Amino acid sequence: MIQAKNLTKTFTRTEKKKKRVSFRAVDDISIEACDGEILGVLGPNGAGKTTLLRMLGKLMRPTGGTVTITDAAGRELTQEVEIKQSIGYLSGNTKLYKRFSAREMLSMLGEIYGMTRQETEERIARIIDILNLGAFVDNRIERLSTGQTQRVSIARCLLHSPQVYIFDEPTLGLDIISSRSIIDFMKQEKENGKTVLYSTHYMEEAEFLCDRIVMIYQGRVVAKGSPDELKEQTRTTNLRETFLKLIEDEADIQGGKR
Amino acid sequence: MRNPAGTTKMTKIKAIYKKEMLDLLRDKKTLIMMVVVPLLLYPLIMMGSMLFGSAIASSMQSDEYHIAVVDDAADSGINGYDGAALRKLLADTEDELEYHLIIEEIPSGECAGALGAETIDAYIEVAAPDAADDGRNVLTIYYLSSKSASETAADMIADKLELYKKQTSRQILTALGVENPDVLLEPVTVAFDDQSANEERVGRLLGMMLPMLMVTSILMGAFYAAVDATAGEKERGTLETLLTLPVGNDELITGKFFAVSTVAVASAVLNLVSMLLMSIYFYAVIQTEDAQKLHINLTDFIPALLIVLLCTVAFALFISAVTMCVTTFARSFKEANNYATPLMLVVMFASFVTFVPNIEFTGLLAAMPVVNISLLISSILVFEYDFSVIMIVLATNIVYAAIAILLLIRLYDSEEMMFGEGDTSIQIFTSRKEIRGGGVPTMSDAVLVVATALLLLLYVGSVVQAKFMLWGLFITQLLIIGVPLLAVWYTKRDVRETFSLRLPKPVWVLGAVLAETGCYMLVLVVSLVLGRLFPQDIQTVNETMDHILGGAGFVPALLVIALAPAVCEEALFRGYFFSAAEKRLRPAAAILIGGAVFGIYHLSFVKFFTTGILGILFCYVVYRTKSILLTSLMHFLNNAVSVVAIFYPERMQRLLPVLFQESLDVGEALVLVIAGTVCMAGGLFLCTRTSKERMSAG
Numbered sequence: 001m002i003q004a005k006n007l008t009k010t011f012t013r014t015e016k017k018k019k020r021v022s023f024r025a026v027d028d029i030s031i032e033a034c035d036g037e038i039l040g041v042l043g044p045n046g047a048g049k050t051t052l053l054r055m056l057g058k059l060m061r062p063t064g065g066t067v068t069i070t071d072a073a074g075r076e077l078t079q080e081v082e083i084k085q086s087i088g089y090l091s092g093n094t095k096l097y098k099r100f101s102a103r104e105m106l107s108m109l110g111e112i113y114g115m116t117r118q119e120t121e122e123r124i125a126r127i128i129d130i131l132n133l134g135a136f137v138d139n140r141i142e143r144l145s146t147g148q149t150q151r152v153s154i155a156r157c158l159l160h161s162p163q164v165y166i167f168d169e170p171t172l173g174l175d176i177i178s179s180r181s182i183i184d185f186m187k188q189e190k191e192n193g194k195t196v197l198y199s200t201h202y203m204e205e206a207e208f209l210c211d212r213i214v215m216i217y218q219g220r221v222v223a224k225g226s227p228d229e230l231k232e233q234t235r236t237t238n239l240r241e242t243f244l245k246l247i248e249d250e251a252d253i254q255g256g257k258r
Numbered sequence: 259m260r261n262p263a264g265t266t267k268m269t270k271i272k273a274i275y276k277k278e279m280l281d282l283l284r285d286k287k288t289l290i291m292m293v294v295v296p297l298l299l300y301p302l303i304m305m306g307s308m309l310f311g312s313a314i315a316s317s318m319q320s321d322e323y324h325i326a327v328v329d330d331a332a333d334s335g336i337n338g339y340d341g342a343a344l345r346k347l348l349a350d351t352e353d354e355l356e357y358h359l360i361i362e363e364i365p366s367g368e369c370a371g372a373l374g375a376e377t378i379d380a381y382i383e384v385a386a387p388d389a390a391d392d393g394r395n396v397l398t399i400y401y402l403s404s405k406s407a408s409e410t411a412a413d414m415i416a417d418k419l420e421l422y423k424k425q426t427s428r429q430i431l432t433a434l435g436v437e438n439p440d441v442l443l444e445p446v447t448v449a450f451d452d453q454s455a456n457e458e459r460v461g462r463l464l465g466m467m468l469p470m471l472m473v474t475s476i477l478m479g480a481f482y483a484a485v486d487a488t489a490g491e492k493e494r495g496t497l498e499t500l501l502t503l504p505v506g507n508d509e510l511i512t513g514k515f516f517a518v519s520t521v522a523v524a525s526a527v528l529n530l531v532s533m534l535l536m537s538i539y540f541y542a543v544i545q546t547e548d549a550q551k552l553h554i555n556l557t558d559f560i561p562a563l564l565i566v567l568l569c570t571v572a573f574a575l576f577i578s579a580v581t582m583c584v585t586t587f588a589r590s591f592k593e594a595n596n597y598a599t600p601l602m603l604v605v606m607f608a609s610f611v612t613f614v615p616n617i618e619f620t621g622l623l624a625a626m627p628v629v630n631i632s633l634l635i636s637s638i639l640v641f642e643y644d645f646s647v648i649m650i651v652l653a654t655n656i657v658y659a660a661i662a663i664l665l666l667i668r669l670y671d672s673e674e675m676m677f678g679e680g681d682t683s684i685q686i687f688t689s690r691k692e693i694r695g696g697g698v699p700t701m702s703d704a705v706l707v708v709a710t711a712l713l714l715l716l717y718v719g720s721v722v723q724a725k726f727m728l729w730g731l732f733i734t735q736l737l738i739i740g741v742p743l744l745a746v747w748y749t750k751r752d753v754r755e756t757f758s759l760r761l762p763k764p765v766w767v768l769g770a771v772l773a774e775t776g777c778y779m780l781v782l783v784v785s786l787v788l789g790r791l792f793p794q795d796i797q798t799v800n801e802t803m804d805h806i807l808g809g810a811g812f813v814p815a816l817l818v819i820a821l822a823p824a825v826c827e828e829a830l831f832r833g834y835f836f837s838a839a840e841k842r843l844r845p846a847a848a849i850l851i852g853g854a855v856f857g858i859y860h861l862s863f864v865k866f867f868t869t870g871i872l873g874i875l876f877c878y879v880v881y882r883t884k885s886i887l888l889t890s891l892m893h894f895l896n897n898a899v900s901v902v903a904i905f906y907p908e909r910m911q912r913l914l915p916v917l918f919q920e921s922l923d924v925g926e927a928l929v930l931v932i933a934g935t936v937c938m939a940g941g942l943f944l945c946t947r948t949s950k951e952r953m954s955a956g
Contacts (some may be wrong), residue, residue, distance in 0.1 A: 059501045060673055084504035094502060095495035100282040108280075111273035112503050116634075156499070 040210035088157030274513025465636035479525025579662030693751025705836035769944025776937025
């Protein structure tokens, strides 16, 4: 389980005429995702999804708020290193070391994750089985196809058997076959009792995959609930329309405030 | 399955190190820089210089020089001019000299024309005996100093004329009845006997060249590894992957740092080995050719080599940390390469210290980065071991490396640095149509423009200054302002904003003059102190100045030395460079870097400090007032005082005795420092903008 309390992130941006403007990319967001659940984080571009997920994955330090992970044994983890140890993080920006083969990269990462050599080897053998990497596991990653590379990326997240997965737009720009491997993987891990956090712009994908959805707009949570609840709440028939309706309403409210 | 508590820092650092090393070694560029360059560089340099040397030798041997003698007007003077004897001497090919003079018979009136047309290389004119010169014959050699053949011919004629003088003296003395005229002509014999050991002689020669080669080559080795480990990681998009791993920034940086230093150390060791092999081969060649000259016992070099090795390793650590700091700012290989040029220039410049003659290797110098390792290598090659100095060099290099690593860890903490997508790209390489323009230049553009101006100064400036002296200096200044003007035009920047063109308030003018006066006093003390430490360097600076002035008048000197820099240098350093730096960096960093760049630009070790101080003050004034006109005025005043001091030294000394004497005692220096500080502080206080003005200026 992963839990975020009152997460806030303030950036300062240098605008025209050297004015330093600070703005809140994430503004007091509290969410939690449970074991055996896929939580979808949706929102338009610039809503703060990536910043939120980066803070959850401890890639970025929050300006305020805390992140806690409860592992399978029920221990509460708050230290940066412990949290990173329990998270498999994947985004469009987490590229692989192309000069290595998948096997070389995985065994090196195993060492960094503090696994023994034997543990790592066993785990890699198991992952090769699960993700069907056998045919290219010893080829340099730079020679692999996009789909194959994607599978190696998943293998990277799987290596240290984390409790929580954070996927930031993992299927962006992928063809149906490549994105299916990721979607299948998320479903599989959910079955295994893991926690999955997931952001996407593909509403159809989110609709059938997510158990619950958090809708974010301008750094704040504007709606929370299962896809069906959200549809009911907004009296729409599919998630795409739900999304549009929620964002329009919110923009109206904010416009009215001003 | 996993046990985070049991994973010690060391295991993680080791794991990161392993990953980085393997990553680096799989990159061809790093391998080439690390192995191939050092192994090929020195043999190539040696072969090149040998080929060049023999080419010059053969071209000179084949040469014969054509000269003419004009002695129509000559009649025998008090010592009896003997035209036939002179001609015989000049045309003599039996002497020891390897080159020949051929006398062309040219009518006396046509000699000047023939020299101009280069049908002859030089000619002698023997004038009638001059009563004012005790009735001696005056022999004038006409030649062209701009043509090397003509210059050589003139030198050879001068040598021959020496022989002629001796011959004439001998004849006169014999005629006077002196029995052994040669004893009278040369009453004593002077001989040289070099007592320094052969190793020392060879060492001194190597000691000048090797440090710079070593230092730059280690820098190149470290640079490519550092780029790969920092900017490369950003460019390939693996940085975020790295940040998902359960390692602290300190472990990450330490692992990366050790990997980069391994490459730097390896390239340092390979450099040493390659240099050693080349030296052995070189000596072997020389010894077979001329067994008399060199007796090198290689075992004598071993302790020296070991110390050099140790210090070089420490230096490799230092340079790795520094390059990593620099390259972390870059987001791609291309951008990182733009930082290479200035870094390379700074490091090379610092290593030039070995060319300063008679420099004393003191504790202070031993604490200066790059300078210390260069001097150490150079001093050890002449077998001067001072273990306290060696310890300082070792310790400071390690301390500086540690500081740089701490800085690097902080850089990796900065999220703007890691995730930032700010506009730092080089606009000059974009097609002009696509540039939106406005605002101030980007930092990369500023670095590129200053580097270009520096290169122009080095390669064009030095030539035109040697050739046209004061006018050359003026041309250099035009180049200095030309580069930023072109860049501003091409990238469509806001001219007013880029060059901080803003009218100052009258009270600021007062403040600027006051601050400049204070700064002048401070700089004076600094330059006197430095002058005592590096007397040779100051002397070179002064000689260069005298040469450039070359008898020019006061007004032209004032215009070129004081007014032109006040416009041109200000436009480049306080305008283009500082406006970019101020926007990108924190104010303190921008001001310090602005000052340092200005110091480097003056291409002199001592001047780096004095002009660096000035540069910092000027940057600060522009930072506070946004008016470049103030610093132009300050710059003008600063240089004008020096010009006046050169032209009217006595008057200045009478007017301001303290400021224009050769040396200062401690009390006077203290007074100057205090008075200078007070003036500067007061002046800067006057240069304050009200908050309203700050708002309106933005």
